[in-house]
Amino acid sequence: MKYSAIITDIEGTTSRISFVTEVLFPYARQHLPAFVRSQCQQPEVAQELAAVRQQLQQPDADIEQCISALLSWLDADQKITPLKSLQGMIWRAGYEQGHFTGHLYPDVVTQLQAWHAQGIKLYIYSSGSVAAQQLLFKYSDAGDLTPLLSGYFDTRIGAKRELASYAAILQQLQLPPNQVLFLSDVVAELDPARELGIATVQLIREQQAAGDHAIAHDFSQIEA
Known part of the structure; x- marks a missing residue:
């Protein structure tokens, strides 16, 4: 793995x-x-x-x-x-109240299930609050996916463009950086993670400008 x-x-x-x-x-x-x-x-x-x-x-x-x-x-x-x-x-x-469900791309659902089955720990890091993250995955288009996830990080751990945030996440995960992969569509979030030695992949789904990170157009293209 x-x-x-x-x-x-x-x-x-x-x-x-x-x-x-x-x-x-x-x-x-x-x-x-x-x-x-x-x-x-x-x-x-x-x-x-x-x-x-x-x-x-x-x-x-x-x-x-x-x-x-x-x-x-x-x-x-x-x-x-x-x-x-x-x-x-x-x-x-x-x-x-059923006013909406949490949107996830279909490839995300399939791949999260596959990675979870392989024993890979899955985490979310978003600017939205942990509560909002949990709701999106609990009430997702594909049903309750929270059993697949091991933890959540939000702005309480730090801003997503700051190196210290990723250092704090590594501290919580108790893992060396080369055993961790971070996925985002934003180059400015991937850069500080990579600076710490975390592996990175940029998702290009909606004509985002590509940086110098490995890229994928959906989760099925990511080798974990």
Whole structure:
């Protein structure tokens, strides 16, 4: 076996970028104000609102100010942790109510199943919160795929274009870098991983500009 672990990005790698931009983001934007107003006393929501106030450096910001900030961050596609966490909570309701399912390319489903059967540990690393990642795979087009996955990483481990994030992931996996493969469509995410000695493959699915990493057009072309 070439690799002991494979880490994969979601947007543009396992899933259409448009699933996030055309389905998930609009759903979160539409439902965020009412969700925050109705759920602000719930501990998990209150905790994220406290983080919003901290981010704003406005400890006395009221609910409407928090909502305004969250919507502006959402519109600007800011990778801010409390926003991602609240989005995940809103999406959970959408998945559970059957408003949508998590898009995965068919080759991803087949290959994840094959790699899992070979004993390779599979991990997700995405800017979306761990909760949002788990929902996408639990309520995927192909059913619940979470039993195939060994763990998830989000912005809490660090930004995806920073070398320290991949060092922290290696520390958690307790594996040498040459036993780990990272899959993403974004060259700027693959570069710091490779700098640490992690193997990399760039997915070219939607006319992404190719860098100098190994490339694949779908998961069946990846030798693991």
